[in-house]
Amino acid sequence: MRHAVLPALLLALLAGCAPAPDDNGERIVVYSSRVEQLIQPIFEAWTRETGVGIDFITADDQPLIQRLQAEGASSPADLLLTVDAGNLWNAAERGLLRPLESEILDSRIPATLRDPAGHWFGLSIRTRTIIYAPDRVDPATLDSYEALAEPQWRGRLCLRTSKKVYNQSLVAMLIEQHGEPRAEEIVRGWVANLATDVLPNDNQVIEAVAAGRCDVGIVNSYYFGRLVAQRPDLNARLFWPNQQAADGTRGSGVHVNVSGAGVTRHAPRAALAQQFIEWLTSPAAQELFAGLNYEYPVNPDVPLDPLVASWGTFSQSQVNVARLGERQAAAVMLMDRAGYR
Amino acid sequence: MLELDEISHAYDSASPVLDNVGLRLGDGEIGCLLGPSGCGKTTLLRCVAGFEIPLRGTIRLRGSWLVSPELFIPAEKRRIGMVFQDYALLPHLSVAGNVMFGLRDLARSERERRAGEMLEVVGLSGFATAYPHELSGGQQQRVALARALAPRPRLLLMDEPFAHLDPALRERLFVDVKAILHQQGSTVLIVSHDPREAFALADRLGVMRAGSLLQWDEPYTVYHEPTSRFVAEFVGPGAWLPGRVAGDGRIETELGMARGSPQHPLAQGRPVELLLRPEDVVSDESSPLRARLVERVFRGGDFLCTLALDSGRQVYATLSSQDDHDAGDRIGIRLGPRHLVAFETSEP
Amino acid sequence: MNATADALTPQQARARRRQAGGRGWALVGVLLALITLVPVFVVIGSFFQLDSELWGHLRTHLLPQVAANTLWMSLGVVAGTLLLGTGLGWLVAVCEFPLRRFFSIALLLPMAVPGYVMATAMVGITEFDGPLHQLLRVFLGSDARPWRLSGLGGVVFALTLVLYPYVYLLARNAFLSQGARSLEVGQSLGASRLRSFFTISLPLARPWLAAGALLALMEALADFGTVAVFNYDTFTTAIYRAWYGMFSVQSALQLSGVLILAVIIVVIAEQRLRGSRLYTSLQAGGAHDPRPIVLRGSLRWLATLCAGSVFMLAFLLPAIQLIAWAAPNLARDFDARYIGFARNSLVLAAIAAGLVTALGLLLAYATRLSRPAALGRITARWATLGYAFPGTVLAVGVFVPVAAAGDGINHLLALLFGEQAGRVVLTGTLFTLLLAYCIRFLAVAHSPLASQLQRITQSLDEAARGMGETGLGLLRRVHLPILRRGLLTAGVLVFVDVMKELPVTLMIRPFGWDTLATRVFQMTAEGEWERAALPALAIVAVGLIPVILLLSQTERRNA
Numbered sequence A: 001m002r003h004a005v006l007p008a009l010l011l012a013l014l015a016g017c018a019p020a021p022d023d024n025g026e027r028i029v030v031y032s033s034r035v036e037q038l039i040q041p042i043f044e045a046w047t048r049e050t051g052v053g054i055d056f057i058t059a060d061d062q063p064l065i066q067r068l069q070a071e072g073a074s075s076p077a078d079l080l081l082t083v084d085a086g087n088l089w090n091a092a093e094r095g096l097l098r099p100l101e102s103e104i105l106d107s108r109i110p111a112t113l114r115d116p117a118g119h120w121f122g123l124s125i126r127t128r129t130i131i132y133a134p135d136r137v138d139p140a141t142l143d144s145y146e147a148l149a150e151p152q153w154r155g156r157l158c159l160r161t162s163k164k165v166y167n168q169s170l171v172a173m174l175i176e177q178h179g180e181p182r183a184e185e186i187v188r189g190w191v192a193n194l195a196t197d198v199l200p201n202d203n204q205v206i207e208a209v210a211a212g213r214c215d216v217g218i219v220n221s222y223y224f225g226r227l228v229a230q231r232p233d234l235n236a237r238l239f240w241p242n243q244q245a246a247d248g249t250r251g252s253g254v255h256v257n258v259s260g261a262g263v264t265r266h267a268p269r270a271a272l273a274q275q276f277i278e279w280l281t282s283p284a285a286q287e288l289f290a291g292l293n294y295e296y297p298v299n300p301d302v303p304l305d306p307l308v309a310s311w312g313t314f315s316q317s318q319v320n321v322a323r324l325g326e327r328q329a330a331a332v333m334l335m336d337r338a339g340y341r
Numbered sequence B: 001m002l003e004l005d006e007i008s009h010a011y012d013s014a015s016p017v018l019d020n021v022g023l024r025l026g027d028g029e030i031g032c033l034l035g036p037s038g039c040g041k042t043t044l045l046r047c048v049a050g051f052e053i054p055l056r057g058t059i060r061l062r063g064s065w066l067v068s069p070e071l072f073i074p075a076e077k078r079r080i081g082m083v084f085q086d087y088a089l090l091p092h093l094s095v096a097g098n099v100m101f102g103l104r105d106l107a108r109s110e111r112e113r114r115a116g117e118m119l120e121v122v123g124l125s126g127f128a129t130a131y132p133h134e135l136s137g138g139q140q141q142r143v144a145l146a147r148a149l150a151p152r153p154r155l156l157l158m159d160e161p162f163a164h165l166d167p168a169l170r171e172r173l174f175v176d177v178k179a180i181l182h183q184q185g186s187t188v189l190i191v192s193h194d195p196r197e198a199f200a201l202a203d204r205l206g207v208m209r210a211g212s213l214l215q216w217d218e219p220y221t222v223y224h225e226p227t228s229r230f231v232a233e234f235v236g237p238g239a240w241l242p243g244r245v246a247g248d249g250r251i252e253t254e255l256g257m258a259r260g261s262p263q264h265p266l267a268q269g270r271p272v273e274l275l276l277r278p279e280d281v282v283s284d285e286s287s288p289l290r291a292r293l294v295e296r297v298f299r300g301g302d303f304l305c306t307l308a309l310d311s312g313r314q315v316y317a318t319l320s321s322q323d324d325h326d327a328g329d330r331i332g333i334r335l336g337p338r339h340l341v342a343f344e345t346s347e348p
Numbered sequence C: 001m002n003a004t005a006d007a008l009t010p011q012q013a014r015a016r017r018r019q020a021g022g023r024g025w026a027l028v029g030v031l032l033a034l035i036t037l038v039p040v041f042v043v044i045g046s047f048f049q050l051d052s053e054l055w056g057h058l059r060t061h062l063l064p065q066v067a068a069n070t071l072w073m074s075l076g077v078v079a080g081t082l083l084l085g086t087g088l089g090w091l092v093a094v095c096e097f098p099l100r101r102f103f104s105i106a107l108l109l110p111m112a113v114p115g116y117v118m119a120t121a122m123v124g125i126t127e128f129d130g131p132l133h134q135l136l137r138v139f140l141g142s143d144a145r146p147w148r149l150s151g152l153g154g155v156v157f158a159l160t161l162v163l164y165p166y167v168y169l170l171a172r173n174a175f176l177s178q179g180a181r182s183l184e185v186g187q188s189l190g191a192s193r194l195r196s197f198f199t200i201s202l203p204l205a206r207p208w209l210a211a212g213a214l215l216a217l218m219e220a221l222a223d224f225g226t227v228a229v230f231n232y233d234t235f236t237t238a239i240y241r242a243w244y245g246m247f248s249v250q251s252a253l254q255l256s257g258v259l260i261l262a263v264i265i266v267v268i269a270e271q272r273l274r275g276s277r278l279y280t281s282l283q284a285g286g287a288h289d290p291r292p293i294v295l296r297g298s299l300r301w302l303a304t305l306c307a308g309s310v311f312m313l314a315f316l317l318p319a320i321q322l323i324a325w326a327a328p329n330l331a332r333d334f335d336a337r338y339i340g341f342a343r344n345s346l347v348l349a350a351i352a353a354g355l356v357t358a359l360g361l362l363l364a365y366a367t368r369l370s371r372p373a374a375l376g377r378i379t380a381r382w383a384t385l386g387y388a389f390p391g392t393v394l395a396v397g398v399f400v401p402v403a404a405a406g407d408g409i410n411h412l413l414a415l416l417f418g419e420q421a422g423r424v425v426l427t428g429t430l431f432t433l434l435l436a437y438c439i440r441f442l443a444v445a446h447s448p449l450a451s452q453l454q455r456i457t458q459s460l461d462e463a464a465r466g467m468g469e470t471g472l473g474l475l476r477r478v479h480l481p482i483l484r485r486g487l488l489t490a491g492v493l494v495f496v497d498v499m500k501e502l503p504v505t506l507m508i509r510p511f512g513w514d515t516l517a518t519r520v521f522q523m524t525a526e527g528e529w530e531r532a533a534l535p536a537l538a539i540v541a542v543g544l545i546p547v548i549l550l551l552s553q554t555e556r557r558n559a
Helices: A002-016 A040-050 A061-074 A085-093 A103-108 A165-178 A180-193 A202-211 A221-230 A270-280 A283-291 A321-337 B041-049 B095-100 B108-121 B137-149 B167-184 B195-201 B219-224 B229-235 C002-007 C010-036 C038-046 C052-094 C100-106 C115-126 C131-140 C151-178 C181-188 C193-204 C206-222 C225-229 C235-245 C249-274 C298-333 C337-369 C373-383 C391-417 C430-453 C458-466 C471-500 C503-508 C516-524 C529-558
Strands: A027-032 A053-058 A079-082 A121-132 A216-220 A237-239 A255-263 B002-012 B015-025 B030-034 B056-061 B064-068 B080-083 B155-159 B188-192 B204-209 B212-217 B239-247 B250-253 B256-259 B271-276 B281-283 B290-298 B302-308 B314-320 B330-335 B342-344
Touching (some): A027 A061, A027 A270, A040 A053, A040 A270, A053 C516, A061 A079, A061 C391, A061 C503, A079 A085, A079 A270, A085 A165, A103 A270, A121 A165, A121 A202, A165 A180, A165 A216, A165 A255, A165 A321, A165 C235, A180 A321, A202 A216, A216 A221, A255 A270, A255 A321, A270 A283, A321 C052, B002 B041, B015 B041, B015 B056, B015 B204, B030 B167, B041 B188, B080 B137, B080 C181, B095 B108, B108 B137, B108 B167, B137 B155, B137 B167, B188 B195, B195 B229, B204 B229, B212 B219, B212 B229, B250 B271, B281 B314, B290 B314, C010 C038, C010 C337, C010 C430, C038 C249, C038 C391, C052 C151, C052 C193, C052 C206, C052 C235, C052 C249, C052 C298, C100 C298, C100 C529, C115 C131, C115 C151, C115 C225, C115 C529, C151 C193, C151 C225, C151 C430, C181 C193, C193 C206, C206 C235, C206 C249, C235 C391, C249 C373, C249 C391, C298 C529, C337 C373, C337 C430, C337 C516, C337 C529, C373 C430, C391 C503, C430 C471, C430 C503, C471 C516, C503 C516, C516 C529
Parallel strands (some): A027 A053, A027 A079, B015 B212, B030 B188, B155 B188
Antiparallel strands (some): A121 A237, A121 A255, B002 B015, B002 B056, B056 B064, B204 B212, B239 B250, B271 B342, B281 B330, B290 B302, B290 B330, B302 B314
């Protein structure tokens, strides 16, 4: 009995749940590592405006990319959406994305925030910056990421674990700017200055600074935004590093990464997918996209969320975010060598 | 001496399992508790073993208290051995490992010597390294016996020790086991539902029903002088025949006058029922009394025959296997009891 | 032909039939093993693309540390789960104490709590401004030394609390069928209850305990979430570092291969140590089934206290912490979609539980009946390796071959019928997801079934045959009733495991199949732990209902 039921059940499932739904209206399919609550409102807005529906699944970047690759030409996906440039770079490297030619995108997105070859485009900026406790740190003593490696911060620094891609791309930027030997020196300096073992996430770094376990840390600004929105009296402030070089010229700028997207190589509805990306860079969509998570829009013409605007302006790193992906593996190895867990 | 007094026990207050049980068992004696299943005999055994705590009553072994109102010695401190109904051999230990299990106080070499000795006693010398599942049922039973005897228990308890064995093997083991137990000088209390097992092994025999110990005596006495109909019926086959007490040691029945020593005084002239065991009815072609042979069951040495009297009542008789009567024949019989087992008709 | 057939004695004929049947079963076993070995083949395939530079780096900078960490974690989790699971299992199965029946079920509940959720709740409780320290400050004054659950201690603590139910469940079953008889044997030979427990009950339960501890070990080895919360680097950390950090999925697969190899060695070592001894239980015979030990005096309350404190630590405290987190976000996050998430979770878990249990049963029989017997043992060992894979790696190991197979089929169809031929899409269907579940959780279903199947002796089979029952009738009327507890155990374990499973579901699920577990991911991926409490609680609640229903039913039958 069992022997007969089993295959029958499998067949029924196979037949019943095959390909993606295809209703009368047009639909595009998005694979996203940006989580649902940060994309769904935007998707809904797009559907309201254009009548084109969106099917999506969310998962970690690498499994999504692996899935895309395995599916090959059969993949239903039109668009890959991630929360960092490294994975987009990796997807492009594997030939999973198709280059786009779009004047709209080129004009709306600064060149450093998109793939030079046009495989993918940044949609919002995620800044990784310094956080400090105002009651124990005079912001005048703060300067740059590099300066946090100096002895004056011994036992005062909190860092998140190097497992997170945000730190990996920060170190990738340091490699890009200073070369590996100097970057390794800086990372070793950080490790030597740690007040406590590395922490599992940015929230804990902010909490540790606020609670006095350490004086400074490095976090993404939107984590700070979320916490401050709940607890306005939080004992922590953001500082924009690397604004001015030692010789008084403009500094290398705040480290930025992007949440971005690219159209897949085998996208069944590539034109529609491109339209969607272009729409995402329009002022209205940008405001929504960035605003959902206290991020910065890539389109410089778009107004900031009031809380985000209150953190002031800053100059950002001019390293193309594609270079961060390229350097990421080297950055991870460097952190391993330097003992940054 | 094992002394049990006024033992009562119940798993729930509604139905007592043991009701005021008392008995004495001398050192070196083999006692046997007989009764139908559910009569409480195993519970009594478990109380002695220390697996059950009786609600009331006292237990003494060789003068020291095991259970009294103030005291309860746990099972492992009683030095009482037990042979379980299913033997409960430890499957993860070898035969020698099983036998040595209770000898932990001895040195290793001493343990091995004792285990070897015990295995020799039970005739399993060659099986020390075997595992229990590799043995036959009879062998397992003897391992269980050796294991229980190895620590030289002050008392050995056996719960239906032969229940799982086939009859032929059983008869032989009765003799073997009794010899081993007497040779070891063990005091033993056995629980059984099989009278043959009990008669073969016991020096003292008790019959239990519904939590009560009805009788506790030598097997011969229990068989021939039962104190209640239940005991009389339980320890062996027999038929009840109505009669009237004609005088001292005489009972008038339809089979004529039965003579013998009664198990208890009977009042002259009272209506009674007389127990006729198969061996009390003797075939005698010269006898004027005739009965019709209804059925005969061959038992090897003899036949167990069911006979119908003229009144229609049936009695049992044993006939020699040389006898060549067939069903339907009318056979001459006479009464030959030396013990009169009779109860007044109104007695229980 | 006839002449040879005539020449066979009935015994020979029977032996022949059995041998032929045995080969059939061996084939079934091998087929099952081949399916479940798909990810292992992918791993083996990955070794053809060895990145020596990356491996050199791993060997120098990462592996020594993570290997040592993994070893300590494994020892800690195995010791912890064995201690808690065996102790509590024995207490509940053999002893009688206040609230025993409640605890007998309640002690299973922590199983429904995903490890990373437990870890997060524990961190929340022991945080500096968390409830524990506030309490400590009340009693010890404000300068009480801050104490924090972290590193190895935290990992072992949290994993032990969520994984001990595996050992507990199997141990309880083993002790239940032993009854108190094993203790009585010991006592009748002068051994105290304590000594009898260690020399008789425990050795007799060994195959069950080993199976439970092995499940816990494999889950711990595959864990990524819990160790990440405590920031403790284990082998999986290295796997994800190679993959996510250095974009080398090949190295991730290779590292998983090393992990699997370690598990194989542990399994073989355990079986070697066990030798050829037989672990059938002592039959508890007849009408006088040994009754549980009724604990008296302070001992009974001590038992209640032990069970109660484990229950509190492993379930109540984390549940309260989750509720405290979830309550403020309830209005914002709780909406009608939760019905859909819960339904998806339930449907997936239920189908997977049925499917995996059936396959587990099939494998258990294949193991038992295979001729040659050694082949059966080997297939069982191989077919249950999926559980030791880190979830995401397993997902890749299933997804990639399935996609390739789909392509192959489509090429074939196109060749046969031209371009107009229909296309088969396997990826992104429930088929692939369920296949991955089967491969991942076969071990979970197989362990309780295989140990229960040992209970069915050859003579029982023959007795039933003698009464005219063969084949399916034998299975239905004799085996299934005896296996009932094993089937329930297997089904419940798989059900709960699928309910809380994340990485496989996340990568392979079709559109619209968001579950409660993927909901947890949506929140945790951006660090919003407190908002993840709501779906986590829902997992626990929804997953528990069927567990309690099923278990209370077995309890009643056993009472």
